[in-house]
Amino acid sequence: xxxxxxxxxxxxxxxxxxxxxxxxxxxxxxxxxxxxxxxxxxxxxxxxxxxxxxxxxxxxxxxxxxxxxxxxxxxxxxxxxxxxxxxxxxxxxxxxxxxxxxxxxxxxxxxxxxxxxxxxxxxxxxxxxxxxxxxxxxxxxxxxxxxxxxxxxxxxxxxxxxxxxxxxxxxxxxxxxxxxxxxxxxxxxxxxxxxxxxxxxxxxxxxxxxxxxxxxxxxxxxxxxxxxxxxxxxxxxxxxxxxxxxxxxxxxxxxxxxxxxxxxxxxxxxxxxxxxxxxxxxxxxxxxxxxxxxxxxxxxxxxxxxxxxxxxxxxxxxxxxxxxxxxxxxxxxxxxxxxxxxxxxxxxxxxxxxxxxxxxxxxxxxxxxxxxxxxxxxxxxxxxxxxxxxxxxxxxxxxxxxxxxxxxxxxxxxxxxxxxxxxxxxxxxxxxxxxxxxxxxxxxxxxxxxxxxxxxxxxxxxxxxxxxxxxxxxxxxxxxxxxxxxxxxxxxxxxxxxxxxxxxxxxxxxxxxxxxxxxxxxxxxxxxxxxxxxxxxxxxxxxxxxxxxxxxxxxxxxxxxxxxxxxxxxxxxxxxxxxxxxxxxxxxxxxxxxxxxxxxxxxxxxxxxxxxxxxxxxxxxxxxxxxxxxxxxxxxxxxxxxxxxxxxxx
Ligand code: ME8
Numbered sequence: 001x002x003x004x005x006x007x008x009x010x011x012x013x014x015x016x017x018x019x020x021x022x023x024x025x026x027x028x029x030x031x032x033x034x035x036x037x038x039x040x041x042x043x044x045x046x047x048x049x050x051x052x053x054x055x056x057x058x059x060x061x062x063x064x065x066x067x068x069x070x071x072x073x074x075x076x077x078x079x080x081x082x083x084x085x086x087x088x089x090x091x092x093x094x095x096x097x098x099x100x101x102x103x104x105x106x107x108x109x110x111x112x113x114x115x116x117x118x119x120x121x122x123x124x125x126x127x128x129x130x131x132x133x134x135x136x137x138x139x140x141x142x143x144x145x146x147x148x149x150x151x152x153x154x155x156x157x158x159x160x161x162x163x164x165x166x167x168x169x170x171x172x173x174x175x176x177x178x179x180x181x182x183x184x185x186x187x188x189x190x191x192x193x194x195x196x197x198x199x200x201x202x203x204x205x206x207x208x209x210x211x212x213x214x215x216x217x218x219x220x221x222x223x224x225x226x227x228x229x230x231x232x233x234x235x236x237x238x239x240x241x242x243x244x245x246x247x248x249x250x251x252x253x254x255x256x257x258x259x260x261x262x263x264x265x266x267x268x269x270x271x272x273x274x275x276x277x278x279x280x281x282x283x284x285x286x287x288x289x290x291x292x293x294x295x296x297x298x299x300x301x302x303x304x305x306x307x308x309x310x311x312x313x314x315x316x317x318x319x320x321x322x323x324x325x326x327x328x329x330x331x332x333x334x335x336x337x338x339x340x341x342x343x344x345x346x347x348x349x350x351x352x353x354x355x356x357x358x359x360x361x362x363x364x365x366x367x368x369x370x371x372x373x374x375x376x377x378x379x380x381x382x383x384x385x386x387x388x389x390x391x392x393x394x395x396x397x398x399x400x401x402x403x404x405x406x407x408x409x410x411x412x413x414x415x416x417x418x419x420x421x422x423x424x425x426x427x428x429x430x431x432x433x434x435x436x437x438x439x440x441x442x443x444x445x446x447x448x449x450x451x452x453x454x455x456x457x458x459x460x461x462x463x464x465x466x467x468x469x470x471x472x473x474x475x476x477x478x479x480x481x482x483x484x485x486x487x488x489x490x491x492x493x494x495x496x497x498x499x500x501x502x503x504x505x506x507x508x509x510x511x512x513x514x515x516x517x518x519x520x521x522x523x524x525x526x527x528x529x530x531x532x533x534x535x536x537x538x539x540x541x542x543x544x545x546x547x548x549x550x551x552x553x554x555x556x557x558x559x560x561x562x563x564x565x566x567x568x569x570x571x572x573x574x575x576x577x578x579x580x581x582x583x584x585x586x587x588x589x590x591x592x593x594x595x596x597x598x599x600x601x602x603x604x605x606x607x608x609x610x611x612x613x614x615x616x617x618x619x620x621x622x623x624x625x626x627x628x629x630x631x632x633x634x635x636x637x638x639x640x641x642x643x644x645x646x647x648x649x650x
Pocket of ligand 1: 013023051232234235261292294
């Protein structure tokens with residue numbers, strides 16, 4: 001019988017052409033929670049989707065030479081797109097919403113009208129900056145050095161007609177919700193919201209724009225499109241059928257039990273979203289949980305930083321379950337976590353290959369060897385077995401408490417207590433020794449059944465996080481459907497005619513850390529352009545200063561390596577004055593001294609003299625530098641030998 005409903009959501013994702021493991025984090029966590037609640041017996045609705053409107057998408061589509069709809073279709077539905085990634089990660093969402101879906105568009109127009117009709121949306125002026133040549137509005141913070149971020153030209157003060165939502169009206173109610181209820185978790189996020197956003201004063205929110213068109217049109221005022229966050233947040237109710245006829249589950253599932261969201265979008269979910277719902281007169285979601293970020297090298301994984309980790313590469317190498325497990329086992333859900341390949345491999349080797357994998361392999365191998373895989377009723381129990389059961393019962397209790405509080409890493413830690421204890425139980429009971437003595441067969445039977453039971457119970461607990469692994473384990477032990485539910489996850493010392501085990505390949509083969517790390521690093525290295533050149537100087541040098549630099553053609557009379565230096569060459573140069581000039585240059589890596597004698601080079605000759613390795617250097621030779629496939633390259637500037645020594649370059 002159903003325990004009732006449980007409605008859980010992920011944020012709806014921006015269609016990104018490079019989804020990374022950080023994106024998958026939230027969806028994997030939501031999936032594990034949805035599976036857990038199903039296991040508990042709830043009627044679950046798990047929603048995810050894509051957030052497809054806005055100026056950014058419009059711009060990207062224009063750059064790609066396609067319509068915005070074609071652009072988003074390709075990323076959402078196309079190969080290696082959003083839906084593909086969720087398939088790869090074994091995500092069990094019940095519904096997928098796209099904000100370009102017709103029913104959602106209609107519903108947003110109705111929601112906007114309702115907010116307008118009840119007086120919470122009014123027309124005003126959006127004051128910002130305007131770039132005339134680009135015909136674009138910008139906010140102060142979008143400008144780059146005070147100029148248009150697109151073309152770099154100066155901007156002017158400008159106003160755009162816009163609709164505003166009376167967010168300020170709901171400030172007190174929202175503050176009360178945050179401070180005096182469990183609405184927002186973890187609790188630390190409450191202070192962030194109140195101190196950073198509510199205390200300084202909530203301003204009314206601009207909720208329509210006229211400066212771009214890729215959005216949901218305000219039907220009663222053409223030219224305006226609905227602000228993307230109003231459009232996006234409403235997905236949580238439109239996907240259930242609110243203000244549309246496509247679905248009819250609103251009454252059944254709303255209010256949501258929890259919205260899982262990344263910490264940077266907690267603000268929208270815990271301030272704007274409740275205020276919108278209050279204005280619409282709708283119940284509020286029961287909880288918003290703001291999880292942390294997966295960082296890579298200390299920074300948030302993001303495409304613009306070039307530090308993304310490709311889930312396809314990792315899933316192919318280590319398997320999807322291992323990846324899901326790693327994310328949820330290693331990092332406490334509310335905090336940030338630093339993703340490293342070492343940590344991933346170490347976790348797989350320790351927790352999965354050594355602990356869980358070994359337990360299953362050893363147990364099934366012994367069951368096969370001593371009983372042909374069939375464990376009959378009976379057996380002789382001992383005190384130690386009671387200890388194992390007591391621990392299993394405790395773990396079950398703690399596991400449920402922690403999962404109910406969304407603490408995946410702590411819940412899994414509990415399960416691993418049981419798995420470790422079961423491994424120790426093998427060492428303590430020594431089935432191989434019992435097997436030598438026919439009289440000890442009943443004891444051996446009980447030991448084997450207890451091990452199978454510990455594995456069965458653990459497999460139930462890990463099934464929300466590693467569904468395929470749990471399934472494989474159930475199959476190897478011959479556990480029927482009724483033995484796979486959370487209700488059945490009670491350790492039983494008297495199992496009867498239940499076990500029909502099979503051996504198989506290791507569930508998690510051990511990974512050769514060094515070899516895999518090298519391979520991963522090569523695969524994950526950000527694709528470098530073949531040729532890299534330094535960006536142009538940001539600062540101008542004034543003309544008079546530049547004219548003071550004296551560049552001359554110089555002829556190489558002699559060139560020698562500098563003793564004890566791997567870098568330096570010492571040049572004797574004819575600079576046209578009749579007196580030899582000595583210049584030292586750090587180019588030994590690229591040139592042999594003898595190949596330069598007789599060449600005509602360019603030097604700046606009015607730098608102050610410098611000493612290097614005890615030798616004087618009077619000027620600097622000019623060379624061109626760039627990088628090729630990450631490696632530094634240098635070419636001395638050589639000019640025609642027809643140019644006399646001392647000729648001035650200007
Ligand atoms: O914010 N670690 O979409 P989005 C952990 N469309 N989580 C990460 C992450 C990382 N390195 N990078 C991204 C949006 N995320 C809006 C949501 S909801 C009405 C609208 C998480 O594609 C991020 O925190 O930028 C967010 O929860 C989710 O991925 C989608 O991010």
